Amino acid sequence: MIQIENVSFQYNNSEKGALKDVSISVDKGECVLLCGASGCGKTTITRLINGLIPHFYEGEYSGNVSVYGMNVQSEELYNISKKVGSVFQNPRSQFFCMDTTSEVAFGCENMGLVENDINERVKLAVSELEMENLMDRDIFKLSGGEKQRVACGSVTAMQPDVFVLDEPTSNLDKESIERLKNTLLLWKKQGKTIVIAEHRLYWLKEICDRVVYLEHGRIMFDITMQEFLKFSEQKLQNLGLRTMQPHCDESSKRHEYIVKKSDIVLKNYYFSYGEKKVLEFGDMQLPKNELIAITGQNGAGKSTFVRCFCGLEKKFKGQTVIEEKQYKPKEMLRKCYLVMQDVNHQLFCESVEDEVLLGASDTGKEIKERAKEIMQKLGIWEFRDKHPMSLSGGQKQRVAIASSVLAEKEILIFDEPTSGLDYYHMVSTAQLFKELRDMGKSIFIITHDRELIERCCNYEFYVADRQATLYGL
Numbered sequence: 001m002i003q004i005e006n007v008s009f010q011y012n013n014s015e016k017g018a019l020k021d022v023s024i025s026v027d028k029g030e031c032v033l034l035c036g037a038s039g040c041g042k043t044t045i046t047r048l049i050n051g052l053i054p055h056f057y058e059g060e061y062s063g064n065v066s067v068y069g070m071n072v073q074s075e076e077l078y079n080i081s082k083k084v085g086s087v088f089q090n091p092r093s094q095f096f097c098m099d100t101t102s103e104v105a106f107g108c109e110n111m112g113l114v115e116n117d118i119n120e121r122v123k124l125a126v127s128e129l130e131m132e133n134l135m136d137r138d139i140f141k142l143s144g145g146e147k148q149r150v151a152c153g154s155v156t157a158m159q160p161d162v163f164v165l166d167e168p169t170s171n172l173d174k175e176s177i178e179r180l181k182n183t184l185l186l187w188k189k190q191g192k193t194i195v196i197a198e199h200r201l202y203w204l205k206e207i208c209d210r211v212v213y214l215e216h217g218r219i220m221f222d223i224t225m226q227e228f229l230k231f232s233e234q235k236l237q238n239l240g241l242r243t244m245q246p247h248c249d250e251s252s253k254r255h256e257y258i259v260k261k262s263d264i265v266l267k268n269y270y271f272s273y274g275e276k277k278v279l280e281f282g283d284m285q286l287p288k289n290e291l292i293a294i295t296g297q298n299g300a301g302k303s304t305f306v307r308c309f310c311g312l313e314k315k316f317k318g319q320t321v322i323e324e325k326q327y328k329p330k331e332m333l334r335k336c337y338l339v340m341q342d343v344n345h346q347l348f349c350e351s352v353e354d355e356v357l358l359g360a361s362d363t364g365k366e367i368k369e370r371a372k373e374i375m376q377k378l379g380i381w382e383f384r385d386k387h388p389m390s391l392s393g394g395q396k397q398r399v400a401i402a403s404s405v406l407a408e409k410e411i412l413i414f415d416e417p418t419s420g421l422d423y424y425h426m427v428s429t430a431q432l433f434k435e436l437r438d439m440g441k442s443i444f445i446i447t448h449d450r451e452l453i454e455r456c457c458n459y460e461f462y463v464a465d466r467q468a469t470l471y472g473l
Contacts, residue, residue, distance in 0.1 A: 001027060001028040001067065001068050001161070001162070001193055002024070002025065002026040002049060002065075002066070002067050002068075002162065002193065002195070003025050003064070003065070003066045003067075004022060004024045004025070004045070004048060004049075004063070004064075004065050005023050005025060005063055005064045005065070005176045006021055006023055006062070006063040006064070006215070007019055007021070007022045007023070007048060007061075007062065007063030007064070007065060008020050008022070008023075008061075008062045008063060009044060009048070009053060009055060009059055009060065009062075009063075010059050010060040010066075011058075011059040011063050011390065012058050012059045012060075013387065013390060014059070014313060014385075014386075016392060018041050018044040018059075018217055019044050019045070019048075019217045019218075020216075020218050020221055021063075021216075021218070021238045022041070022045065022063075022070070022217070022218070023219075024045070024212060024222070026111070026193055026195060027184070027193075028043045028161075028191065028193055029188070029191045029192070029193060029447060030197070030209050030210065031184070031188055031193075031194040031195075031201075031207055031208045031209050031210075032194070032195050032196070032208065032209065032210045032211075032212060033196055033197075033198060033201070033204055033208040033210065033211045033212065033225075034046070034196065034197040034198070034212050034419045035198065035199070035201065035211060035212070035213055035214070035216065035241055036147045036195075036197065036214035036215055036220075036239075036240070036241075036422070037215065037422040037424060037425075038199075038238040038392055038393075038394030038395055038421060038422050039391070039394070039395055040214040040215055040216065040217065041214045041216075041217040041218075042166070042197035042214060042247075043089075043166050043167075043197055043392060043393070044217075045195070045197070045214075046071065046086070046164045046166050046195060046197055048065045048087045049067060049072070049084060049162065049164050049250045050080065050081070050131060050164050050284075050334060051072050051075070051077045051080035051081070051084070051194060051205075052073075052077075052086075053422070054073060055077045056077075061073070064375055066345075067080065067083060067162060068083050068161055068162070071359065078110075078143075081107075081110075081158075081160075082105060082111060082158070082160065083160055083161050083166070084158035084161075084162045084163075084164060085155030085156070085158055085162070085163050086155065086161055086163075086164045086165075086166075087148070087152055087163070087164070087165045087168055088151070088166050089166045089167035089168070089393050089419070089420060090342055090344075090393075091144075091147040091148050091150065091151035091172055092147060092318050092342065093466055094151060094154075095139055095147075095150075095151075096141075097138065097139065098138065098139060098221030099136060099138060099139060100134050100135055100137045100139055100142070100150050101122070101135045101136050102137055102158050103150055103154055104125060104126065104135075104150065104153045104154050105118050105119075105122050105155050105157065106120070106124050106154060107155065107157060108121050108157050108158060108452060109159040110125060110157065114413050115416060116138070117192060120159075121157040121158075121159065122157050123320050124157070125153045125154075125156040125157040126153060127465065129149060129152060129153050129156060129179075129183055129186075130179075131153055132202055134150060134153075134442070136145055136310075141273065142299070143298035143378060144171035144172065144220040144298055144416075145171070145172045145173060145175075145176030145179075145297075145298030145299065145342065148168060148171075148172060148176065148180065148238065149176070149179065150181075150400055152180070152183050152203050156183075158463075160192075161192060161193060162192070162193045162194075162195070163184075163192055163193070163194045163195070164194075164195050164471045165186055165194070165195070165196040165197070165198075166196075166363050167197060167198060167199065167393060167419070167420050168180060168196065168198070169198065169200045169203070169350065169418035170199070170200075170393075170414050170416065170420050171298075171341060171419050171441065171448070172298065172448060173296075173297045173298050173448045174448070176297075176298050176301050177200075177203050177297075178203075179450065180203075181203050181204075181206075183184060183209060183277060184196075184207050185206075188207065192253055194207075196208070196239045197418065198241055199394075199421065199422055199423075200240075200242055201241060201242050201243070201244050202242070202243060202244050202245055202246045203246070203309065205225060205229060205244060207226060208225050209224065209289040210222060210223065210224055210225065211223055211224070211225055211227075211228040212240075213239065213285055223467065225392055228244075228328060229244065231244075233245070233351060236423070237423055240422045240423050240424045241422065241423055242422070242423050242426075242451065243451065244365060247347070248340050252401075255380070255471060255472050256469060256470070256472075257459060257470050257471055257472035258287065259285040259287055259470065261291070262288060263286075263288030263322065263323055264285070264286040264288050264320065264321070264322055264442070265283065265284070265285055265320070265321035265322075266281060266283060266284040266285075266309075266318065266320060267283050267318055267319045267320070267321060268282070268283070268317065268318040268319060268328070269281035269282060269283070269284065269305075269308065269318045270282070270317075270318065271304060271308050271315075271316050271318075271415075277307065277466055278301045278304045278347060278466060279301050279304060279305060279466055280466040280467060281305075281466075281467065281468050284468060284470070285309060285470075286461070286470065287458075287459065288322065288457055289437060289440050289441065289442055290437060290442065290443070290458045291433055291434065291437050291443045291445070291456050291457045291458050291459070292444050292445070292457065292458070292459045292460070292461050292470075293441065293446075293447055293452075293453045293457040293460045293461065293473075294306065294444055294445065294446045294447070294463065295446075295447065295448070295453075295460055295461070295462050296462055296463035296464050297464070299348070300463045300464055300465075301463050301466060302463050303341065303446060305463060305468070306338065306415065306444060306446060307338075308329070309335040309336070309413070309444075310333060310335075310336035310338050310411070310413055310449050311328075311329035311330055311331070311332035312329075312333070312338070313329070314329075316329050318376050319327075320332055322335075322468045332411075335409060335410055335411050336409055336411045336412075337359070337404045337409040337411070337412050337413065337415060338413045338414075338415070339401060339403075339404050339405045339412075339413070339414045339417060340400075341401045341415040341416045341419070341446075342398070343396050343397055343400040344389070344396065346400060346403075347389060347396060347399065347400070349388065349389040350387060351384065351385050351386065351387065351388075352375070352380060352383045352384050352385070352387075352388055352391070352399050353371065353375070353385065354384055355388050355403055356371050356374070356375060356399065356402045356403050357371055357403075357406065359403055359404070359406055359407030359408075360406040360408070361405070367406065371402070371406060371441060374402045374405050374406070374432070375402055377428055377431075377432060378398040378401060378402055378425065378426070378428060378429065378432065379398065379425055379428065380395060380398050380399055380402065383399075392420070393419070393420035394419075394420035394422065394425060396420075396428070397418070397419060397420055397421060397423060401414065401417055401432070403466055405432070405436065409441075410440070410441060410442060411441070411442045411444070412436060412442070412443050412444070413443075413445075413446075414433075414443070414444070414445045414446065414447075415446045416446060416447060416448070416449075417429060417445060417447070417452075418447065426449070426451060426452055426455075429452070430452055430455035430456040431455075431456075432458045434456050444461075445457065453473070457473055458472070458473060459471065459472060460472075460473055
């Protein structure tokens with residue numbers, strides 16, 4: 001049903017081709033996993049299937065792509081969207097409405113369906129995905145996992161034949177991944193064709209029929225999932241791939257920790273959005289100059305906490321005491337650097353090198369050498385002259401991390417820093433975080449990535465039911 005024949009593609013303003021003579025065929029009802037290191041061409045293949053290439057992303061194109069008999073190069077994009085539903089890495093980028101119910105209905109409305117048919121499709125999608133509790137909600141007040149479910153609901157209501165997903169679990173907790181897994185199993189049972197580009201692999205072994213591995217824009221192997229499951233952990237790591245083994249229950253490894261020397265004290269940490277209470281920590285103590293993972297389910301209040309902590313929530317009235325000196329929220333802005341979950345909001349410069357140097361206090365030879373060292377460590381030195389927005393999601397993430405290192409702030413906060421990162425770059429990012437801690441930085445990491453936590457974090461700040469508990473690891 002999907003035929004990609006001898007396709008080569010190079011984005012405009014890019015020196016390297018994203019794909020080189022790629023050929024793939026996907027039969028009706030098949031589920032295919034696209035995997036490989038960040039920037040290998042996975043996302044580009046998804047864009048070929050849903051028509052974003054060449055209708056939205058322009059470049060040098062050769063070869064042919066057909067989906068259910070439609071020539072993607074010549075077919076109108078709105079016709080392709082009737083057959084192909086897409087769920088992007090950042091679901092916010094595909095939202096058009098202010099509330100969730102309107103968003104789920106939007107695609108059907110765009111197809112010109114009559115009102116009764118739209119209502120029936122929305123009702124069916126909401127029921128199938130068990131998302132009744134998400135209806136009639138402000139879309140901007142949802143967690144990352146909740147937004148992902150709404151995005152899935154929206155494309156489900158359109159009833160396409162093909163579903164394309166790009167890094168769908170990059171910001172999801174364990175429970176949300178399980179819900180997404182059930183959604184894919186439902187689509188598969190309905191005979192839908194699924195193509196998914198992903199770094200987290202373990203949850204897909206019962207879903208995907210085939211595994212396509214890419215390297216530098218070329219397909220290196222296309223094998224069955226049964227064959228792929230025979231790969232050893234070492235072989236997966238050598239390929240730059242994440243583990244196929246689910247992580248054990250984290251609660252068995254952690255122990256409640258009482259801070260012996262309270263270098264950081266949170267005082268009066270209460271916050272609400274209108275009548276909805278989000279944080280009720282009260283007073284807490286945290287260790288300084290350590291690596292602290294901030295964990296909890298999607299929607300628990302993790303991102304709200306760090307926004308309060310670093311002074312971004314104007315209505316927050318709490319205070320932070322660091323080494324017995326009291327700081328108001330506005331004063332914390334000068335001490336903290338936050339790398340946001342959606343790094344597109346904080347990329348401003350014309351080149352990667354300029355972006356990395358943006359927060360540095362000077363641009364002397366010593367700082368530039370340090371910037372080069374960090375970029376090499378994170379694997380982005382080769383992109384130093386490129387525009388940051390032309391990079392893949394994982395590459396953008398590493399640019400933002402590099403920029404934070406040179407900002408010379410004593411507290412660094414990262415919101416899902418390994419979303420979109422392959423095994424190699426997850427490991428190098430973990431090592432960089434440990435080096436920053438050894439330099440006297442206090443590092444806070446909002447993450448669902450247990451591999452990252454196991455590699456670098458000393459403590460876990462677990463948020464649930466508006467409360468928080470500090471654990472030692």
